[in-house]
Amino acid sequence: MFTFGQTAFKDIAVVQNQTGFINGRLKDVQGVFLGKYSRWPATKEQTTIVLPSSKCASATLISSVIYKSSVKEMQKYWLSLVFQGRTSPPVFLDSDAEIIAYVLKTPGAIGVIAAESRKTVDNKYLFLFVE
């Protein structure tokens, strides 16, 4: 299965619609992006995973850091998951800005962006990783 690669973790940031979706435990963050939660454990709100599409500049970075694979493989992973009806489909967006905007306006949404794109986001919606 996919695991988080420690080496590039500092290069990405997790943006969330609301503080407290995740508690920062690595296992929980891992579970969110592998589509293990259809609802947030704390708020019982429906989860919406937001990921970069193939057109997005950070797509390769994010797929390599979070899924340890190519964008194509990430797509296949989610296609398989959705096809089996195990989770709701994630939203693929073309840029980090679109991701941030979508997350912030969509309740229960959580996305992943390149760390350098976080500047426009209030820190309280951000989840950063230290090496």
Add this chain to the structure above:
Amino acid sequence: MRSFFHSITFRFWIPFAILPVVILSIVAYYYPQEQKRMLVERKKQALREAAQTVALGVELSVDFEDLNGVKKTIEFSKNNSDFNFVGVIIRDSITRTEQLLATFPEGKSFKEVSQVDSSLFIFEDFSFNSKYFSGYIRVAEEIKKIDEEVKRINKPVYLFILIAFPFFLMLLLLISRTLTRPVLRLTNLVKQAKLDILEHTIPQSKSKSEIGELQNVFAELSETIRQKNKENEAILNNQELLVKARTLELEQAREKLIISQRRAKLGHYEVDLTNGLWESSQTLDEILGISTDFPKTRTGMEKLIVAEFRDEVLPFFNADNTDRLLEKEIQLFNQKTGSSFWAKLIGEKKEGAAGKKNMVTGIIQNISEQKKYQEEIQRLSYVAAYTSNCVIIADKTKKILWVNDSLLKLTGYKQEEIIGKTPAMFQFEKTDRNTINYINSKLANHEIISKIEILNRGKNGNEYWLELNIVPILSVKKEVTGYIAVETDITLRKQYEEGLRSINKDLEKKVQEGVEANTRLSRAVNDYEKMAAIGEMAAGVAHDLNTPMSTIMVGAETLQHVLDQIFEEDISRISDDEWQAIREVARNIKPESFVTGTQLRNEKKEMLVYLNEQQTGRTDESLKKLSDLFVKCRILVGKENVLIEKLLGFKNVERMLRMIEHIQTVNTITSTINSSVGKSTSVIKNLRSYIKNEDAEQWQQIHLYENISSVLNMFGYSLQESHHISVAIEAQLKIEGSEIKLFQLWSNLIKNAIEALKDQEDKQISIYTTQKEGKIIVCFENNGPVIPAGDLDKIFKLFYSTKEKQGGSGLGLSIVKRIVLEHRGSIEVISTPGKTSFNICFPAPRN
């Protein structure tokens, strides 16, 4: 029910019924198949469309990176009942390998769908080609579901067929009945008329139809039949009765015939001469022992006849043979047992077609029994005619019918002189009347007479003895029809018997004399045995008696001498006090027999010193005498000092001491005489009891040691210093027996040993006992000369002696053997150079 299947209604109904059965069967078979085929076709179309839809959804979702399309697709799949499996298969564009990306429902095996028997599943694939990857979608459905669908659709059809089928059959049955009703009615009428002709008639029909005309014809026919039946019925009844009676008679006759034939062992046959085939009755088959599969041909016939008779019989059965009759006694084979038997064959030719004699009928009878009897009679008649015994056959009035040549020869009569007369003609005045009466009484009771001896007389006056055996000849009803007498001439035997009787008398007399002589001899032997034993004992007894007698004699002389000495003393000068003291001392102090001279001298010295010390005022001479007397009377210093002082107080002490000495001597001698008399009495008592055999019957437990010791004591006089005797007998050993006889046994063995060792310097006898397997063995061994092996089994025989010249009686060891056997024992002798051993084995005594 059965009549229904034969009815016209059924026959009408059958074709009608077959048609719907065939149609419905075809429908029931082909309709579901067609239904299934159509459903599969439709299902495949649906699957293809579903695969296309899903593939499109996947392709678009991936292309637009919006997986909501996939979610929709899944929802579509979930809601679509046309299939129950959908899978996404990704195909690598370079390697062309396939990878199952996902299935719905989750976990369903793609492999299962693609590789399992296609008869279980149907599926359809549809390709997609997105910008990221390409592959195809497979949609599948289980045939099982289609089958269930087919079943569901067909269920009402089968139900309809099930309900409609009996309904159709019933309907058709009704139609058939309607159509056949006139025929059935007519049939019933005819049947009723047939069953009960007088009451039911077939009515005339007014219909001009074919059925109507048929009814009319039947009505007329019925009437005619009715009349005819009436006539026939009476005739039939009579005929039936006649036939039954005749059949019964024939059956009985046939059974009787078969029984008679079986009894007579007779059967009949018939031969067709044109082809040689023949038939035989059941009884004949049994006689010949043939089974149903036996070939009744000419070959079969040959097989039945014993070879030597074939030429006599077979030509008669040739077609061209002109003989009309055949009657022969031949031998046939019984096919079952394989043995031959005598048979009487009779055959007669019969006229066939065109006057030819082409048939033979006849009988075959098993005459083996008759033949046997015939031969037996022939043999018996030979025996009767030519036997050396006389044979007479008489009728029931005892008139002679036939006699054989032996009788004529014995009596001297001719046949014609005897025939018609009774056997009384041979009797005369010497013939024993009692024997004649006995014979007559036996014959009156129809009893057999055997071995009766009678004296008869012949024509020439010759007397002869006969041994008679007469057998009455009885009829089936047990009535006497005659007698057969077989008579043996025993005249010579009688003469011999007379001679033998005389010899026997002489012999008896001689035997009697012999017995008496033997009895006398036996008694003599017995006495001799006893005397010999007594002789053995007497020697011992003489020795035992000699010693005490000598003692008594010496004692008596000594007593005389002492008495003389006592009376030499002046007894009157001894006072009463002195007598009192003398008696007391003589009673209390016994003299000692064996005291050495040295001891006596020392004792006298001590006494003299003591007497000097007493200062009795006596002279030395007197004191010396006193000291001698004190010591002689065994009144010693240190022991009897008080008594010495007392005696010294008497005036006549010297005389008193002399008297004490005399009285002590008398006491000693009387004691010895008493002892000797006791010994003598004991010896004489033992001898008397043996001679009179007083203890012969006293069977008791005997101490071996004591018994053997007493014998050795007895033989003490014969045993010399050169005899080394060792005795080792367990003291507690006992055996059951007679003391006297055992005494005799041991004494014979010891005597035997002493005699054997007579000429030897070194004489060794050892007696010892052992116990083995609960038996007591007493061994008498000596180192005398070896007994030759040839003599070992003779030495126990009566009067056998190797010392005849030395006066051996030959009784000793025979007595030993007899006594051992009487004591249920056994004896064996083992003789080797330097050692001869007699081992006597006794059973241990019962507790």
